[in-house]
Amino acid sequence: MLSNSCRYGIRAVIYIASRQKASGKTGIKAISEALELPTPYLAKILQQLARHKILHSAKGPHGGFSMLRDPAKVTLLDIIEIIDGSDFFRNCIIHDGNCSCIDKNILPCPIHDEYGALRSGLIELFKNRTIYDMAKKANENSSVTI
Amino acid sequence: MLSNSCRYGIRAVIYIASRQKASGKTGIKAISEALELPTPYLAKILQQLARHKILHSAKGPHGGFSMLRDPAKVTLLDIIEIIDGSDFFRNCIIHDGNCSCIDKNILPCPIHDEYGALRSGLIELFKNRTIYDMAKKANENSSVTI
DNA sequence: TTAAAATCGGATAAAAGAATATTTTTCTTT
DNA sequence: AAAGAAAAATATTCTTTTATCCGATTTTAA
Structure with a gap:
């Protein structure tokens, strides 16, 4: 990842x-x-x-x-975004490019909802750990x- | 990912x-x-x-x-393991190689528990979707x- | 026997990972 | 102040992996 x-x-x-x-x-x-x-x-x-x-x-x-x-104001997310960029946090799990919850013109993939919830969990984790x-x-x- | x-x-x-x-x-x-x-x-x-x-x-x-x-017996996990292998499901988030919950000789990383929970969620998702x-x-x- | 398909091997390109060598900065010592 | 040494910054190159493409071959149904 x-x-x-x-x-x-x-x-x-x-x-x-x-x-x-x-x-x-x-x-x-x-x-x-x-x-x-x-x-x-x-x-x-x-x-x-x-x-x-x-x-x-x-x-x-x-x-x-x-x-x-x-250090108390630097999160994991800050570092990840600098080095790896933020594609991961925006992308669908089986398609290139944005997820349907970012780009409203795209239809969701068959596991959009379930994956979206887990992805949000990851983002929250990265955002909360300093x-x-x-x-x-x-x-x-x-x-x-x- | x-x-x-x-x-x-x-x-x-x-x-x-x-x-x-x-x-x-x-x-x-x-x-x-x-x-x-x-x-x-x-x-x-x-x-x-x-x-x-x-x-x-x-x-x-x-x-x-x-x-x-x-098709009802082929899960996402089956396909992922064939093509990408199973490293992702065993690895720690910030170290090479196995996570401490796989290899008991390794000390956990500072976000082991929280990440472990999310990783398990992903594995479950991949295992349950056919x-x-x-x-x-x-x-x-x-x-x-x- | 021919045409439509997958298979196989290798060629190429791009990105990620890693190492080497050189340059620049700054401290320390004379 | 000048010289030398220590450290990071920069540039260049190399290797490996991932992604992609192509041509030749094999299989098989019509």
């Missing part, structure tokens, strides 16, 4: 937020080692999030990434993996 | 089932024209479904595809699109 890029991005942001208090900025190397992700690929993703003002990035010695926006929530969980509860 | 191949396959099977009563076999050309799908690509997908005994295929004049298994249901809907209800 979510692309690799998107999952990497989400995990990295949670990690950055979870270390914010203790150590300020976190270098790309530290992140990719901790999460076991390919460094240059992750760098590209974090650059994208920095351009979208989710993260702050600092070059030079002791540089690295930190949260620019308040980076703050998840970073906190990761910090105080060691039985959780980022 | 579902690949193009998978969505094409589902729609084609519904179409074949919906025409079964009236006209028996349906040719690949007729299907791809009706659903506006690329003919040779669709052919490959249908061959795959034929190998997995969902469809029957007949060469020669008046050949074409028809349902091999009873090709028969959807073909019937398409036949008797012209305000639905395959």
